[in-house]
Amino acid sequence: MSDRSQLLATGKSFAFDAETDAEFERLAARYPIRESMIMPALWLAQQQQGWISAETIEYVAERVGTYPAKVFELATFYTMYHLRPVGTYHICVCRTLSCYLRDKQEIVDFLADEAGIRPGQVSDDGRFSLEEVECLGHCGSAPVVQINGEFYEDMNVEKLRALLTTLA
Ligand code: FES
Numbered sequence: 001m002s003d004r005s006q007l008l009a010t011g012k013s014f015a016f017d018a019e020t021d022a023e024f025e026r027l028a029a030r031y032p033i034r035e036s037m038i039m040p041a042l043w044l045a046q047q048q049q050g051w052i053s054a055e056t057i058e059y060v061a062e063r064v065g066t067y068p069a070k071v072f073e074l075a076t077f078y079t080m081y082h083l084r085p086v087g088t089y090h091i092c093v094c095r096t097l098s099c100y101l102r103d104k105q106e107i108v109d110f111l112a113d114e115a116g117i118r119p120g121q122v123s124d125d126g127r128f129s130l131e132e133v134e135c136l137g138h139c140g141s142a143p144v145v146q147i148n149g150e151f152y153e154d155m156n157v158e159k160l161r162a163l164l165t166t167l168a
Contacts, residue, residue, distance in 0.1 A: 004076045004083055007054040014055040016063075020048045024063065037064045038074055042081055051082040079133040087122045087129035089167055091147050096135040098142035103156070107143060108132065110157045114164065127167075 016024055027040050041060045046052055052075050061068040075081045082090065093099070093107050108130070112118055115128045122129040138144045141153035145160065152163060 004079075006083075007052075007057060007072070007075075008084060009054040012055065014045065014049065014053060014059045016044065016059075017048060020044050034064050035066045035070070038066065038071055039078075042071065042075055046081060051085050079131060084120070084129075085122065087117075088127050089147055090129045090131065091145060092131050092133045092136070093119075094134070094136045094138075094142070094144045094146075095132040096139075098135075098139040099144055102142040104132075104143040106157055107145060107155060107160055110160060114161070 117130045119132045145152045
């Protein structure tokens with residue numbers, strides 16, 4: 001599992017581009033308390049940059065008018081926020097009980113063999129990254145894999161191998 005308590009600093013400041021800034025302001029108008037925009041702002045930042053850096057945390061805190069520690073707490077709690085650069089295809093494997101009991105480890109081991117990645121790593125060619133996450137909410141069809149936000153249920157090694165060949 002990746003270490004979610006350590007942020008990476010890029011040494012470069014972060015700021016929303018014009019399009020993202022406009023979307024931020026559009027959403028912010030819906031919230032009577034600007035601090036409530038922490039999670040949407042983190043999401044917008046991730047859509048723009050691909051991941052959340054230490055500088056992103058500082059920027060979001062400034063934009064929503066709060067402390068960086070509050071932004072840090074949310075960014076590190078929710079695995080939907082990437083705290084490291086991820087691959088073109090970010091693969092999340094659920095590790096919670098139903099998926100654990102239905103052999104999620106076979107999928108994790110397959111990805112180590114096939115793509116050379118362990119949880120928290122990006123493949124050498126940058127195509128794939130892997131993360132083990134808590135329950136994805138589809139426990140009845142475990143084991144569950146999520147790739148770039150798309151859910152794949154009742155997965156096994158054969159299905160995943162076939163799926164990976166369809167990814168450009
Ligand atoms: S336990 Fe895996 S989706 Fe809920």
